[in-house]
Amino acid sequence: MYPALAKTNAALLIVGHGSTQNPDSSPPSHVHAEEIRRRRIFAEVACCFWKEEPSFREARYLFESREVYVVPNFISEGYFTQTVIPRELELAGPRTQQPDGSIWKYCEPAGNHESMTDLLLQRARDVAPGIPEEETSLLIVGHGTGLNDNSAVAAKEQAERIRGRSRYAEVVSTYMEEDPLISKWDELTTAPNVVVVPFFIADGLHSYQDIPVLLGLEAEPTAAASQREVFRQNPRELRGRRLFYAAAIGTEPKFADVMLDLVMAFDANHGTN
Amino acid sequence: MGQIDDLLARALREGRCRLGQVLIQPGTDGGFQLRHRGDAGIASETLEAFANVTDAHLIGVNDDAGVYRPLKTAPTLRRGWLLRVSDAADLRRALDILYPGQLALWLAREEGRLPATSLRETVSRQTGMYRITGKLTTDEADRLTAANCRSDGGCLRTILWTIEPGSTPCSRLPSEKFDAGHDQTGAGEAVIPLLCLELCSLVVAAGRAHLKGEKPLPE
Numbered sequence: 001m002y003p004a005l006a007k008t009n010a011a012l013l014i015v016g017h018g019s020t021q022n023p024d025s026s027p028p029s030h031v032h033a034e035e036i037r038r039r040r041i042f043a044e045v046a047c048c049f050w051k052e053e054p055s056f057r058e059a060r061y062l063f064e065s066r067e068v069y070v071v072p073n074f075i076s077e078g079y080f081t082q083t084v085i086p087r088e089l090e091l092a093g094p095r096t097q098q099p100d101g102s103i104w105k106y107c108e109p110a111g112n113h114e115s116m117t118d119l120l121l122q123r124a125r126d127v128a129p130g131i132p133e134e135e136t137s138l139l140i141v142g143h144g145t146g147l148n149d150n151s152a153v154a155a156k157e158q159a160e161r162i163r164g165r166s167r168y169a170e171v172v173s174t175y176m177e178e179d180p181l182i183s184k185w186d187e188l189t190t191a192p193n194v195v196v197v198p199f200f201i202a203d204g205l206h207s208y209q210d211i212p213v214l215l216g217l218e219a220e221p222t223a224a225a226s227q228r229e230v231f232r233q234n235p236r237e238l239r240g241r242r243l244f245y246a247a248a249i250g251t252e253p254k255f256a257d258v259m260l261d262l263v264m265a266f267d268a269n270h271g272t273n
Numbered sequence: 274m275g276q277i278d279d280l281l282a283r284a285l286r287e288g289r290c291r292l293g294q295v296l297i298q299p300g301t302d303g304g305f306q307l308r309h310r311g312d313a314g315i316a317s318e319t320l321e322a323f324a325n326v327t328d329a330h331l332i333g334v335n336d337d338a339g340v341y342r343p344l345k346t347a348p349t350l351r352r353g354w355l356l357r358v359s360d361a362a363d364l365r366r367a368l369d370i371l372y373p374g375q376l377a378l379w380l381a382r383e384e385g386r387l388p389a390t391s392l393r394e395t396v397s398r399q400t401g402m403y404r405i406t407g408k409l410t411t412d413e414a415d416r417l418t419a420a421n422c423r424s425d426g427g428c429l430r431t432i433l434w435t436i437e438p439g440s441t442p443c444s445r446l447p448s449e450k451f452d453a454g455h456d457q458t459g460a461g462e463a464v465i466p467l468l469c470l471e472l473c474s475l476v477v478a479a480g481r482a483h484l485k486g487e488k489p490l491p492e
Binding site for chain 2: 019021022046047052055057063064079100
């Protein structure tokens, strides 16, 4: 799919958040890394995590390659991509020469990629097959609040783009902790069918355990996704509607292509040296 | 990755065939088999067999009670499994999943390019919700380390850092906790070291919980 992309002297570092509480936070990053590894585009592919191992601080020791592309597996620019990752990886800008002479290239976060709108739409269609869009309200749910968190803006932008190119009765961006609250999903929508797509990187604490409680799907947080036999049944009749709840967008296998695209975009914007 | 392969091959030739709680044994046709060190004397056929290198994720994710292991270097690796890998490259991959990044840290240490960062420097660098950890006193930092990093129940890494810049390591832990040649499981066998070059995010979070009064540290 990417015949032009051969980085056989370079490494790819996928930077994720990870979790001390939920085992399903880091697997999407590992899965995307494994897929990219399988394609043999890079000499080395590795992940690092804020809350798991290897840590951000350990990442600098992972590679023998002298050229490292860093792709944040985050939904938006924000506190992590602008403060924590540059600080912990000691990145001075898009292109950093490390003390050992290696060049680290800091790409945009996965959630910034132009294909996100298509991926969200595809998720919405996949979770509610055969359900007419004009009889369906689509909710894109993001995190919201937090330090320098642009995920709310990102979710809002995605909702606007989808509104412009789909036939859904309505498209609304909602949040866990700020208005419009996802917990008021039935007040925010009018159509008989409601599709909710989490604009999150993984089916971790927020999208698998917190949001279902806010939606009323669960009375209290369940065990983690990987610890349950059934992922989730769709649809559910709730509050007089048919509610469809999708998996987090970051579990989409096409995220591997998104990451490769971000590497190519870096080269296009900053040159290959 | 040739340098790590060479280092690993040399260690295995020298009988240093243990990493953390994992025992590495020769398999068939040039392959290797991995198991929990506590299962060394158990017949292979009675162990749950895994044959894909990425199965190491399944082995490492939860402890024996089914509880998630956020810290892979905690002494909580579950028992009862046998992972067969076909060659040295897959051996390295499997170890890198069970103990993420550790082989690379080991190589860096062997080559003398693994500078440690003091606890004070780590907490002083924090921002956001963890900025408060910069307020930890030296004594609190010492207690924090002792409570979270001890090899019996905390973490099997050898600590390379000090509490304050240029000062001594944690006074409440035994001297072997800072000796990369020591088998941190206490079994006294020849091991490949698990290394800690600075305070991890779990312990930073524990420091915050102490300062916030949510989970005070033991004296």
